[in-house]
Amino acid sequence: MHRTRSLVAGLLPLIPGAAPERLAVWLVKGYVQNSSARAPLAALNIRQYSAAPPPPTQAAAEPFLNGSSSVYVEEMYNSWLQDPKSVHASWDSFFRNASAGAAPGQAYQAPPSLAVPGRHEIPITALVPQMSMSGVSTGLPIDEKIIDDHLAVQAIIRSYQIRGHFGASLDPIQIEGPKDLNERLKRETHLEEKDMDRIFKLPATTYIGKPDERALPLREILSRLEAAYCRHIGVEFMFINSLEQCNWIRKRFETPGAMSLDAEGKRLLLARVTRAAGFEAFLARKWTSEKRFGLEGCEMLIPAMKTIIDKSSELGVESIIMGMPHRGRLNVLANVCRKPLEQIFAQFAGLEAADDGSGDVKYHLGTYIERLNRVTNKNIRLAVVANPSHLEAVDTIVQGKTRAEQFYKGDSEGKKTMSILLHGDAAFSGQGIVYETFTLSDLPDYTTRGTIHIVANNQIGFTTDPRHSRSSPYCTDVARVVNAPIFHVNADDPEAVMHVCKVAAEWRATFHKDVVVDLVSYRRGGHNEIDEPMFTQPLMYSKIRKMKSVMEKYSAKLIEEGTVTKEEVDDVRNKYEKICEEAYVKAQKETQIRYKDWLDSPWSGFFEGKNPLKMGNTGVIEETLKHIGKRFSSTPPNAAEFVVHKGIERILRARMEMVETRTVDWALGEAMAFGSLLKEGIHVRLSGQDVERGTFSHRHHVLHHQTSDKSTYKPLCNLYPDQAPYTVCNSSLSEFGVLGFELGYSMTNPNALVCWEAQFGDFFNTAQCIIDQFIASGQSKWVRQSGIVLLLPHGMEGMGPEHSSARPERFLHACSEDPETFPAETEEFAIRQLHDTNMIVANCSTPANYFHILRRQIAMPFRKPLIIFTPKSLLRHPEAKSSFDDMVETTGFKRVIPEAGLAASQPEAVRKVIFCSGKIYYELKKAREDRGLDSAVAITRIEQICPFPFDLIRDEINKYPNAELKWAQEEHKNMGVWSFVQPRFHTAMQGSSERRLSTPPQPSPPDASWWRRQWARLAGRPSSADVIASHPSASVSESGRGPVSYVGRGVSASPATGSKRQHLKEAAQLLEDAFAGL
């Protein structure tokens, strides 16, 4: 009502002398006096202004200003004030006349034409009983109650749409008891029982009317609203900003009969529930206490997924990538993906694996299957991505993989490939990665054009109740941030579940936005098969134990209504049991399992015909370098009007000069690596925070037109007409989510260079789970490879504890290389090391080496993750430049850059060899020069830290027989690469044919390998170190030379000081120590 009054107030100045009270009376009175004609009332669509209603008689006021049209009129009036043309001509004339002082009832003029009454137009007399009865004007004032009542009914309709889900019966176990509908939905409307049979017009914002119904008795309105919103489906959608989308949803839930399912659909549904339940029952029978995270209580997950897949396949989807947690995973593999049952059952037998790797538990493994969808008769590819226990961690990996598949297929609208993410209720509301996944969902370079999320909401997380595990009313509230509609559904009503799943698939296909299906269910057993839930949820479980399963309930329902017979039900169940039994017999004959059977991302054709130990070249012809360099230094060709920032112009000029002098800096070296791969048809993608410009403003892969918004130019996309696509994209401010996304992206196609850059390397640890659970161990657990590159800006530059270290020690600790084994020295030493490691860790000190290592990612005949600690100050360091000579065809990546100066020419005279890695090289070099020690000290850089270049380090040590050996690093002693290289230096020296250590170093503090050796000795077994010592090539001399010792900062809890002064002091001391004693 307050809006009516504000309109009245708005009109006041137009009507001379009209006091507010009088005007209100004027409006209301006119209504009854002049409505004897059966005047149609225009539909209330405030966005499309239609013609004004037909005229009242001479003495009438404006009846159309009454009732619920007041909002409409108010909005039109405001619009008219701003632009008279924005309203229909009839309204324009009315407002003009009214503002010119026309008497009440005279402001109206007939519109040029009257439209035929539409769907929502009904005779006004139908709404005002006293009018239709009298047939003529009574001259009595209309009761304001009529207006109020109509508004109240509209408010009720809206209330159901907004809050109906609160009243829905969603919980199969009814933990909370019945809900108070009146309180929440009907609000204080003053409508009484006697109003129930009065007829009310249906507004345009509802679809509860059948096509010929424009008004309904209130009783029927309420009943239909309850059927739509308060039975077993709770629809949360009115927060969506788009009116079109809201209407789309209203239509699908409100339209009478929308949720009905035909007999065939019901039979299919029952068969699917039967299989889902049968699978769990079979496992429970055969492996009583084996952990499988059973789906009992939420068996509807299986038909739900199958319905989504069927509907999506019908709508054109050919490939679905799924991510899911433990619960019901085996059932999904069996009944959704149709993975051979014998392969699943064989996992229970504890067999040995036929292939390499350490494997994973059965409820984490992935799969990839291509099969015929029997409902649509179309082929469909289904992948379930392998995941760790870490709940929800797989979410963005699935998204990245999906995005990549869409990208390679040219499926820019996501019509052919889509993702489905499954969640547990506790994890969905508890894990931050879920939010990160949603925030990526609509970003241009990260969107997968709509994900269907299904929450297997069993209303418990392990032993914790929702009231202790989340602060939001629903476990799905996080999805509201992206305006995703949320369909809560009671999972004990299979037909309701079918309906929401169909709508979800249609929504995704129509709007290409995320949607959530919340399957409210229960967990029949404990968290796993050996848990006792009564310990912690006694009341819940005493209820659950009395409940019949959804299969029992639904089959009883269908038998009762005559859709199926009991014999049919038994037949379906028995047949599935027979299938399981046969597979069980087959599984028992298996003697081995194959991890390869569980691969989620097969790279068909990539490995075939390749020598796994033969690497391609990484150098390129000079012409290519020149061409890329020039393009990279230029503004758009043929676009003189593209205005470039003056600072960028300078940068481009400097780049061009470098190209002319055959030199590259860091950014140019990187661009040449990317550009040359693009030329070779390799897609390159660089993603991360602010990567387009580069955190340190050195990259500038996107040039911005200075006077035209959103007009940009990407030089690397314009190198060659037939080049592969280059994607460079600033990401959301996330590490966990975005790194996961890029890892997923890298899994789709091995012939792509996918790089993720951290803003500062320090921040990678918010993505630690992706590194530990996927990058470091993915191949070993899931025989899945990835060539992802992590670029981690690293280096102590006085920027404080959080902008200094990418924590190399963390990565190195996760490397699988044995510190005590000097690998066999064959021709393929370097590539075999790469083949055998789980990841590569490097700190390059020259642009040329950075160029080569990036290119090597693709030249390798297999894929390994590459972690590169990238520089900050070296980006502009005058000495950190490379010549084309180091990048041309005959050149390659240098695992070690040995001393090449004066010291190298007279090695016997060298008194100290300092080994180091990264930017400290330049500081050591300068300090050596300042001290005049160029011939006394050799400085050797280790560029590839893991795999450790045992052979080259051994050679380097051998080269300087009289030198003391040092390791210098700028990171604190308990950080950086020291603890990784220390035992490896020892192994390298033992492996050398020249010398023996006088006192073998004890790792400080003793590391795992030291303990292992002690233990092996105690147990009387030779450790691997002992084996090396007895190797013929490892014979050692009696030179008495000491081990490599440490120079650098002491131990610390924090990676770097926050004080610039302290930093400089420490840096100076480090150099002092490095050259001490000379």
Ligand SMILES: Cc1ncc(C[n+]2csc(CCOP(=O)(O)OP(=O)(O)O)c2C)c(N)n1
């Ligand atoms: C990141 C993470 N934290 C903790 C756990 C341990 N954990 C395993 S299952 C589980 C409960 C999950 O509850 P929910 O998401 O509701 O799934 P449900 O088991 O009920 O299907 C917990 C806490 C885990 N696996 N991952």
Ligand SMILES: [Mg+2]
């Ligand atoms: Mg749960």
